[in-house]
Amino acid sequence: MQACELAALILLTVVSCSRQYEGLPKTTLTLEPPFPEIFTGETVTLRCGVEGGSAGWKYLWYKDSEDTPVLQTAGRSITGDSYTITAAAVSDQGQYCCRGQRGDQPLYSQLSDKVTLTVSEGHPQAVLTLQPAWAQIFTGETVTLSCEMEGGSADWGFKQYRDGREEAGCSDQYRSRYGDSCTISKAQNSHSGVYWCESASGQERSNAVTLAVSNQWMILQTPPQPVIEGDTLTLRCRVRTGYTATRVDFYKDNEVLQSQAGTELSVDRVSKSDEGSYKCRAWRRMRGSCYSSDSEEVRVSLRERPQAVLTREPAWTQIYESERVTLRCQVQAGYTDWRFTWYKAERNGPVTQDYYSSIDGDRFTISSATGDHSGEYTCKGERTGNPSYSKTSNALTLRVSELFSTPTLTVLPGASVWEGEAVTLQCGAHINKQGTQLQYRYSKDNGTVRGAGSQDQHSIPAAGLRDTGRYQCEVEAAGTGLKKRSASVSLTVREGRPKPALSWEPAGEIFEGDTVTLSCVVEGGSGGWRYLWYKDRQGAPVYQTDSSSGTGAGYTISAAALSHSGEYWCGAGRGRNTSYSQYSDPIWVNVTALFSRVTLTASPGATVKEGEALNLTCEAAVKKKPRPELHYTIVRDGEPVTNSTDSALYSIAITEKSHTGSYTCAVESQGVEKSSQELHIEVQTSWHSAAAAGFSVGFFVILLIVFTLLLLYHKIRGFPCITGGKRRERSDQNQDQAAGGVELSSQAQQPDSEDIVYSAIDTSKHNNTKKGKNLCKLCL
Structure with missing residues (x-):
């Protein structure tokens, strides 16, 4: 709006x-x-x-x-x-x-x-209570009104409101004021009304309490209104002194609740359905007759049970070990006499104060938080009167993070060292909050280590037998008092120098191309060693390896060759001062040739005639069992002609002169390759091939001679036309219409052919005779 x-x-x-x-x-x-x-x-x-x-x-x-x-x-x-x-x-x-x-x-x-x-929203800051805790009394009785406020407040004044006007409060002859209370010694009807108290400034006031003073012989007493949901409502039917009731009936909204000889009725855990108008009826006997009287009706109203509110100081949820945190429980119900109980979800019962925490009123203070303080917290308020307790507060999760991690002590190069080796104690702790300064202390067998500073490392330059023992380190965050100790670590200092043990794998016979590993292990199994490998009494090591696992180091020959055969031994050293061990006992490593020989053979032989078949076979004598897979390559004049792992046979079904050449075969396995000696293959020409070739050459020569003679004859005779060995002449009277010449063509087959040979002679006009030119058009 x-x-x-x-x-x-x-x-x-x-x-x-x-x-x-x-x-x-x-x-x-x-x-x-x-x-x-x-x-x-x-x-x-x-x-x-x-x-x-x-x-x-x-x-x-x-x-x-x-x-x-x-x-x-x-x-x-x-x-x-x-x-x-x-x-x-x-x-x-x-x-x-x-x-x-x-x-x-x-x-x-x-x-x-x-x-x-x-x-x-909210509740009054001060609380007014009655003593006794009844809103209805008889005339002549005494009642005390008390005003309370958290933290206290000076100069309280008591106010009374009756019949639409404000009364004098606590100032007549029957009322006396002492501190924060007002006592009515002999209550009169005029004392009935609504009471409250307020400060002199008027800025703080209490709740209002209605007091009813009756001169009847019977009244129904109830607690000051309203009653809190969940509390116990106690109704008390009182009769004036001098009167006796034989039976009392309690009514709610004119319906009977209970008839009994006693004068009190309790309703446990009241709810909204218990709101209403209550009265009691008392029965008494007078002169042999039974009489009853009703009290005035009293309306009972309910108010929702107050909610406890849990807050945290500081307000953030993330705190670190050793930090201070306060949980505060407040109940907004206008009462100040609450006692608070604290609960933690992980516990089966209330939280109690200990060395690190304290409880003071509405505050639960953790002076130095630890990981055990992490969890979900709630609180609840309790009072001796109504309301006897509040609702459980909201849940508040407290997470206490490590300021720094529990330290870990590491001994380098290992838990077992030899005399004279350098040893380092390394104390490691991870800082989770920036700006945290850590201090370190070292102890041996629960005694302080001499000469150890406050840093994260302590070095022993040359360990002696006296340095054997159990070590710990302690870390403290500066300015907090928070300390954490590591687990203990043993250090053993061995006398003398170690002697490595040398072995190899595989333990059987080693062939060319095999992988063999030599292992050098120092007694005690400590890590950090550098291993040196020697062969055949050479002064300098042939190989160097490192090991940080403590299980030794290996010298691996991935493809053994005959040159790797020999005597091997190892030594080891570690530390900044390079303390060396003794040498191991030597071992002999023998590498056997994988192939004893490779041969190439020809069948039927190294000399064959054209057209014959030829088989070349490559053979390798392998000593290793089981036999490894072999790869074959056959080479002719430096060029591979076959490459296979399936067969060692190279077959030529019909040989030709081009198959002549120098052949070798190579066999490869496990990275080892060996070749055979050269084998020269000669392919010779057969007799019928030579005869056919001679006939072709002779025929060509004869044909060439005949052709040459024909050319000479033609030149001498004026280009006659020859056919079938006879001369033929022809005269044509109409040669004037001729073109002047006819081109003759011929075709010649290759010398080896027996087909008809054609020759071509070109003629042109040489005669000027009018008629009778002889022209040869075609020679067949």
Whole structure:
């Protein structure tokens, strides 16, 4: 709703509530207690009065508007001239007015002046209590009102409100004030009313308590209202001294609850359904007759059980070991005499104070947090009277992180060393909070190590037998007092120098191409050694390895060769001062050739005739069992002709001259390769091939001679035309139309062919005779 709209609504409400009705009786509206501002959970009564008396009047109540009357709902009751709100909520605040009506043709009174009621979140800071804790007493009895406030407050004043006006409080002859309490020694009817206390400045006030002083012979006593949900409600039916009741009946909303000889009724763990009007009826005998009387009705209202609120100082959830943290439990219920109980989810019961923590009032303080303080916390308030306890608070999780980790002590180069070796004690701790400074201390067999500083390392330059023992380191965070100790670590110092043991794998016969590993192990198994390998009495080591695992180091020959055969031994050293061990006993490593020989053979032989078959076989004599896989390569004049792991045979079905050459075969396995000696293969020409070749050459020569003679003859005879060995001449009288010459063509087959040979002779016009030119067109 816009601000202007809200202002207009309030203005209309004010106008409606203040509207005057001429000639009608006036109406007044008062608040009990007379607080324009109350707190949530408190009880307030609006009382409506009509000028001239209240006989026969019924009352209508309005809130913020006279258009719709306020109806009786849960927690809001209308009784006679009063409208009571128990356990007020923020929604109850507003502007109230009332008026009366009576008669069959209703006569209305004027609307009352408006009364503004404000309901604020929270609770009054001071608490007013009664002693004895009953809101109803007989005339002549004594009652004490006490005002309490957390932290204390000076100059409290006690106020009384009765019949729409404020009374003198604690100032008549029957009332005496001492400190924060007011005692009424002989209560009168005039002492009935609503009481509260407030500071001189008026800024702090307590809750309101209604006190009823009765001169009847019987009253129903209840605790001050409202009663807290979950508490025990005790009703007490009292009769004045001198009267005796034979039986007492208790009623709620005019229905019998219980009839008994006793005078008290307890209702455990009250809830909203227990709200209502209560009274008691007492029976007595007088002169042989049985009489009964009813007490005045007392309305019992309930208020929700107060909630405990748990907070933390500092507010953040992440804290570190040794830091201070305070948990505070508060109950917003207007009482100050709470006792608090703290709970931790991981425990089967309340948390108690110990060396690291303390409990003071509403505070649980952990002065030096540890990991054990991590967890989910709750709290609850308790009182001796009502409410006897609060609701359990919200859960608050506290996480205590390590300021630094538990230190770990490491002995380098190992837990077992030899005399004269350098030893380093390394104390390691991880810092989780920046800026934390750590200090280190070292102990041996529970005694302080001499010469050890406050750093994370302590060195023993040359260990002696006296340095054998169990060591620990302790780490402290500067300025916190937080200390942590490492687990103990043993250090053994051996006398003399170690002698390594040398072995190799595999332990059987070693062939070319095998992998063999020599292992050098120092007695005791400590790590950090550097291993030196020697062969055949050479002065310098042939190999050097490191080992940090403590199980020794290996010298591996991945592809053994015959040159690796020989005598081996090892030595070891470690530390900054390079303390060396003794030499190991030597061992002999023998590498056997994988192939004894590789041969290449030819079948039927190294000399073959063209057209014959030829088989070349590659053979290798392998000593290793089981026989490894072999790879064969056959080479002719430096070029591979076959490459296979399947077969050692190279076959040529029909040889040619081109197969002549020098052949070798190579065999490879396990990275070892060996070749055979060269084998020369000769492919010879056969007799029928030579005869065929000779015939072809002779025929070609004869044909060439004949052709040459023909050319000479043609030149001499004037180009005659020869066919079938006879000359043929032809005269043509129409040669004038000839083109002047005919081109003759021929085709010649290769010398080896027996086909017809064609020759071509080109003629041109040489005669100028008119007729009778002889022209040879074609020679066949």
